[in-house]
Amino acid sequence: MKIAVTYDNGNVFQHFGRTENFKVYDVEDNKVVSSEVIGSNGTGHGALAGLLAGEGIDVLICGGIGGGAQAALEEAGITMVAGAEGNTDEAVEAYLRGKLVNTGSNCHHHDHEEGHSCGEHGCGEHGCGGHGEEHSCGGCGGQVTIMLEGKNAGKTCRVHYQGTFNDGSQFDSSYDRGEPLEFICGAGQMIPGFDAAVVDMEVGQIVNVHLMPEEAYGMPDPNAILTFEIAQLPGSEGLSVGQQVYLSNSMGQPFPVKVTAKDETTITLDANHEMAGKELNFKIELVEVR
Numbered sequence: 001m002k003i004a005v006t007y008d009n010g011n012v013f014q015h016f017g018r019t020e021n022f023k024v025y026d027v028e029d030n031k032v033v034s035s036e037v038i039g040s041n042g043t044g045h046g047a048l049a050g051l052l053a054g055e056g057i058d059v060l061i062c063g064g065i066g067g068g069a070q071a072a073l074e075e076a077g078i079t080m081v082a083g084a085e086g087n088t089d090e091a092v093e094a095y096l097r098g099k100l101v102n103t104g105s106n107c108h109h110h111d112h113e114e115g116h117s118c119g120e121h122g123c124g125e126h127g128c129g130g131h132g133e134e135h136s137c138g139g140c141g142g143q144v145t146i147m148l149e150g151k152n153a154g155k156t157c158r159v160h161y162q163g164t165f166n167d168g169s170q171f172d173s174s175y176d177r178g179e180p181l182e183f184i185c186g187a188g189q190m191i192p193g194f195d196a197a198v199v200d201m202e203v204g205q206i207v208n209v210h211l212m213p214e215e216a217y218g219m220p221d222p223n224a225i226l227t228f229e230i231a232q233l234p235g236s237e238g239l240s241v242g243q244q245v246y247l248s249n250s251m252g253q254p255f256p257v258k259v260t261a262k263d264e265t266t267i268t269l270d271a272n273h274e275m276a277g278k279e280l281n282f283k284i285e286l287v288e289v290r
Contacts, residue, residue: 001027003095004052005088006062007037009189010181012084012091014063014246017048023088023182024055030096032089037156037182049076061091061100064246089179148186150199157185157198158288164281171280180287191216194282201286209282217275224271225260236267247271 006013007023025035038055040048049072052060059079073080081100084091094100146154158180163172174181183189185198193215197207213219230236239245244258247269261268 001058002056003027003059003061003092004055004057005060005084005091007088010087010183012061012063012086012088014085016060016062016065016069016082019048019062022052024057025092027092027096032092032096032179035089035179035182037184049073049078052076052078059095061088061095087177089174089177093177146184146186147188148195148199150186152199152201152286152289153186155185156182156290157286158182159198160285160287161194162283164283166279166281193280194284197282197284198286201284203286203289206283206285209284211280211282213277213279216278216280217273218277220272220276225268226257226271227261227266227268230262230265230267233267239267 003025004022005025006016006019007021008019013019013021020040021037022040023035023037025032027033040051049069052073053076057078059081060073061081061084063083063085065080065082070080070082081095084094084100091100160174160180161172162170162175164170186195188195190198191211193209193211196215197209201207228236235245239259239262241259241262244256247255247257255271257269257271258274259267260270
């Protein structure tokens with residue numbers, strides 16, 4: 001069986017029709033035996049089902065997806081599981097354990113005058129996952145711009161890693177999941193300091209790096225704290241402080257926000273990454289380069 005997941009920076013990308021990458025898992029006896037990241041080559045909503053069918057995909061796991069794309073997947077004989085979020089590896093493991101539930105087509109874009117709508121694509125905690133920046137890599141036709149120099153730059157790297165805060169507490173680990181993280185080194189899929197640590201590593205080498213906020217998720221940006229009239233943000237009526245959801249911008253691209261304040265008429269959302277302003281430590285083991 002082959003499972004494809006909409007992929008961005010280690011996490012489930014929340015808009016099927018705009019995904020630039022899929023992570024494809026080969027499964028035997030209900031266990032993942034291998035995985036790779038493939039590009040969508042700029043293919044749009046309708047043709048993505050054909051691309052996946054051509055790759056022999058049996059199951060698609062995604063975040064938000066529209067009714068038209070759902071129908072195309074059904075016609076191609078691909079089982080769809082929508083409404084997933086967080087780390088892609090964990091989503092696949094949850095599916096294999098029968099713990100991942102399909103929410104059906106759930107991608108709607110009701111943009112108001114500010115160009116946002118409140119999407120129920122992904123409520124709950126937002127996993128740090130693959131330590132990727134908030135933008136996706138790749139441009140038209142799946143082209144990737146390499147932003148680093150080094151022997152691993154532009155190559156697909158598989159690494160095991162453990163991430164900890166300065167107090168020693170762990171926030172993420174591929175070792176715990178039993179599956180290395182795969183990414184294109186220098187393509188902007190990872191935070192800058194992580195990419196820089198891997199670009200000249202040898203296979204089998206283990207390094208320990210300490211990253212300042214500027215090398216990780218940056219400092220919190222006060223301009224990323226947004227206040228809206230509840231009446232102008234469809235879907236925000238039932239949100240509560242501390243909840244994490246996705247907004248869709250005027251291009252239909254989702255981005256995560258956390259509700260930080262709410263009263264009878266307004267709601268305040270923080271679009272800063274949850275790791276913004278934090279120093280991070282990584283143990284990184286380079287497993288494979290190709």
